[in-house]
Amino acid sequence: MxxxxxxxxxxxxxxxxxxxSHEGPKQYRCIAGRSILARTLDNIRSHPAIDRLxxxxxxxxxDLVRRALGSDADHGLQVVIGGPTRQESVRLGLAALxxxxxxxxxxxxxxxxxxxxxxxxxxxxxxxxxASAIPALPVADTLKRGAxxxxxxxxxxxxxLFAAQTPQGFPFGPIRDAHELAARSGRTDFTDDASIAEWxxxxxxxxxxxxxxxxxTTARDIALADERLRRAPGMIDVRTGNGxxxxxxxxxxxxxxxxxxxxHDRALSGHSDADVGLHALTDAxxxxxxxxxxxxxxxxxxxxxxxxxSHIFVAKAVExxxxxxxxxxxxxxxxxxxxxxxxxxRETMRQAIAExxxxxxxxxxxxxxxxxxxxxxxxxxxxxxxxxxxxAYGESA
Numbered sequence: 327m328x329x330x331x332x333x334x335x336x337x338x339x340x341x342x343x344x345x346x347s348h349e350g351p352k353q354y355r356c357i358a359g360r361s362i363l364a365r366t367l368d369n370i371r372s373h374p375a376i377d378r379l380x381x382x383x384x385x386x387x388x389d390l391v392r393r394a395l396g397s398d399a400d401h402g403l404q405v406v407i408g409g410p411t412r413q414e415s416v417r418l419g420l421a422a423l424x425x426x427x428x429x430x431x432x433x434x435x436x437x438x439x440x441x442x443x444x445x446x447x448x449x450x451x452x453x454x455x456x457a458s459a460i461p462a463l464p465v466a467d468t469l470k471r472g473a474x475x476x477x478x479x480x481x482x483x484x485x486x487l488f489a490a491q492t493p494q495g496f497p498f499g500p501i502r503d504a505h506e507l508a509a510r511s512g513r514t515d516f517t518d519d520a521s522i523a524e525w526x527x528x529x530x531x532x533x534x535x536x537x538x539x540x541x542x543t544t545a546r547d548i549a550l551a552d553e554r555l556r557r558a559p560g561m562i563d564v565r566t567g568n569g570x571x572x573x574x575x576x577x578x579x580x581x582x583x584x585x586x587x588x589x590h591d592r593a594l595s596g597h598s599d600a601d602v603g604l605h606a607l608t609d610a611x612x613x614x615x616x617x618x619x620x621x622x623x624x625x626x627x628x629x630x631x632x633x634x635x636s637h638i639f640v641a642k643a644v645e646x647x648x649x650x651x652x653x654x655x656x657x658x659x660x661x662x663x664x665x666x667x668x669x670x671x672r673e674t675m676r677q678a679i680a681e682x683x684x685x686x687x688x689x690x691x692x693x694x695x696x697x698x699x700x701x702x703x704x705x706x707x708x709x710x711x712x713x714x715x716x717x718a719y720g721e722s723a
Contacts, residue, residue, distance in 0.1 A: 338408030567613030
């Protein structure tokens with residue numbers, strides 16, 4: 327069975343060396359238009375091996391988190407209040423996972439926004455039930471040990487010296503126990519989690535780090551990261567998402583399809599207005615950025631969505647896509663029903679979808695077909711819809 331993996335992103339620090347800013351501590355500052363924290367979390371949560379994500383924050387930073395992450399603050403993220411030190415914040419993050427413990431855990435600094443998938447993969451590949459792993463770079467500079475009066479005492483042999491990075495990976499139980507033991511022993515001086523693991527007698531392996539995986543510590547670091555992203559050529563990443571929905575036909579006097587009310591001798595049954603076209607489109611948009619489906623954001627068990635117009639759902643999906651840097655390229659909806667006739671309403675539907683998504687009318691398609699009297703659609707027991715959306719991501723860094 328594949329081991330379960332959780333990730334803890336530590337973001338409770340104050341970052342004094344970066345200076346003061348109206349944006350708050352350094353993890354909330356923007357580089358190329360997005361917060362450092364949002365970029366860091368995107369890299370971690372987008373890796374397919376990560377099952378759970380814990381964000382550890384300072385107790386004063388709840389509003390800063392919501393501002394920095396937007397709608398992502400509520401999506402698949404467990405927020406934990408940290409402690410006065412990084413070490414204590416990690417311990418609290420591990421404790422939050424302990425009720426349903428993962429097999430392995432990655433621990434990552436919030437101010438390392440350039441940890442890419444290859445780095446994460448190398449770290450995970452070196453992990454086992456008995457061995458931890460950290461990315462690290464061999465020290466390239468000649469190292470000197472200083473003495474009094476700014477004199478050199480010795481030149482240090484650098485051949486076995488490495489600069490540690492994060493994310494650092496551990497088998498969950500041993501690193502949790504090591505942190506608890508350090509806390510009980512009054513040890514609060516560890517500078518990273520690997521040093522706690524070493525102190526506790528755990529095996530820690532080195533894997534190749536990345537020179538791009540810099541920690542943004544000073545104001546200059548942040549400025550250089552901003553410049554790097556703004557100067558980098560944008561890679562256009564075009565993604566296609568699909569959505570499908572079906573609702574039962576019951577007694578009634580109208581149906582709502584693609585935002586248009588159509589007089590009919592039946593009605594669609596659903597918790598909201600049961601607009602299958604817009605429900606399918608919502609799922610298609612969310613699929614382009616891995617943001618779940620309509621039920622995750624608008625659960626039918628929530629009474630506030632009873633009878634709600636489905637354009638609300640599309641608007642939320644559009645907001646999520648844009649927050650992740652996406653630009654909607656086109657939307658295509660196919661309605662599958664025996665009745666009512668769609669052709670007289672097609673242009674009104676296209677116009678409604680164009681307004682909801684903010685794209686040109688020529689980028690919206692609405693089609694309809696029957697099911698040739700076959701199946702539940704053919705028997706007029708329900709109406710189905712299939713939607714496809716294309717979204718371009720990464721056009722600007």
